[in-house]
Amino acid sequence: KEVPSQRRPRRPAAEIVRELRHLRASPLRIDDENELWAPGFERPPPPERPVATMEQLEPLRLTRYRISLLLVRPAFEQAVTGCFVRVNVNHEGEQPEYRIGEILGLAEMEYGYKVDEVPTNYTLRLRYEDLIVQHEINDVSNLAFTREEFQLWQDNCVNQAIDPPTSGMVTRKKIELYNAMQCEAKALALIRQNFQHPLRPPQKGGILERHGSAYPWRLKNA
Numbered sequence: 273k274e275v276p277s278q279r280r281p282r283r284p285a286a287e288i289v290r291e292l293r294h295l296r297a298s299p300l301r302i303d304d305e306n307e308l309w310a311p312g313f314e315r316p317p318p319p320e321r322p323v324a325t326m327e328q329l330e331p332l333r334l335t336r337y338r339i340s341l342l343l344v345r346p347a348f349e350q351a352v353t354g355c356f357v358r359v360n361v362n363h364e365g366e367q368p369e370y371r372i373g374e375i376l377g378l379a380e381m382e383y384g385y386k387v388d389e390v391p392t393n394y395t396l397r398l399r400y401e402d403l404i405v406q407h408e409i410n411d412v413s414n415l416a417f418t419r420e421e422f423q424l425w426q427d428n429c430v431n432q433a434i435d436p437p438t439s440g441m442v443t444r445k446k447i448e449l450y451n452a453m454q455c456e457a458k459a460l461a462l463i464r465q466n467f468q469h470p471l472r473p474p475q476k477g478g479i480l481e482r483h484g485s486a487y488p489w490r491l492k493n494a
Contacts, residue, residue, distance in 0.1 A: 320438035326422040331446050332356050332437060334375075336412040340387045342449075343394070343409070344457040349378045351452035352396070354437070354445055358413040358421065359398055361405075372417055372425040373398030379406050384469035389460060391467045401428055 323329045334342075334355045342351050352375050359373045376397045384393040387409045395406040429436050437445075 320440035322436045322438050323442065326417055326419065328439070328442065329356060329372075329417070329422070329437070331442050333358070333417065334412070335414040336387070336409060337414055339409050339412060340390055341457070342452055343387060343390055343392060344460070344463065345452055345455045347452060347455070348394075351449060353377050354441070355449075357396070357398065358415060358417055359396075359400070359407050360411050360413065361400070370413060370418075370421055371400040372421050373400040373405075373407070376404065382469065384467060384471045385410070386471065391464060391469075391471060393469045399434075400425070402432055 332355050334352060334357050336357075339352060339357075342348050345351070355375050357373050357375065358370050360368045361371050362369045373396075376399055379395045379397055381393045381395060384391050385408060386392075392409070395408055396412070398405055398407050426436075428434070
């Protein structure tokens with residue numbers, strides 16, 4: 273004889289509503305972080321990751337030309353600090369050798385020099401290898417980092433226990449640089465009029481050297 277199946281008693285609607293309200297008011301559990309139905313809770317932002325490739329560092333690279341544009345705008349030091357440059361670390365007359373340098377700030381000299389047509393006495397305080405060295409802006413190259421230079425910079429960060437910039441820092445600096453470039457530039461005539469420091473005679477050099485490269489032969493009258 274067939275035994276009739278027993279029907280489960282239905283739960284009262286009020287009990288179901290109370291349970292749903294309790295779940296809605298409960299804190300979000302770790303295993304619920306992917307649930308989209310929980311109102312009032314937002315997924316935390318992803319953690320900031322350190323720069324790991326040359327392409328990720330590229331937005332923080334300043335060329336000599338771009339620095340010259342920032343030089344005539346307000347908040348120049350704030351804009352360039354935390355950026356990176358490809359800088360010639362050898363003296364004039366020697367074969368150029370480049371490093372990736374982090375701009376830690378500015379310093380001032382007693383005499384001035386010209387960056388393109390802009391007079392200045394500012395130097396960049398750069399950190400590379402285990403050094404912090406002042407460099408004139410004209411020591412900065414307009415060319416991109418090379419793979420070898422980037423690898424050397426990465427190794428140095430590890431050896432010197434230097435934290436590389438993070439993805440969040442890169443994003444914030446890009447916005448800061450964009451805003452700095454939108455500021456009105458000072459008139460060159462006004463800069464020249466107010467510049468009080470004696471100018472040093474311009475350095476000699478060929479066009480390739482001035483753009484961050486080198487001739488395969490020694491120039492006459494260099």
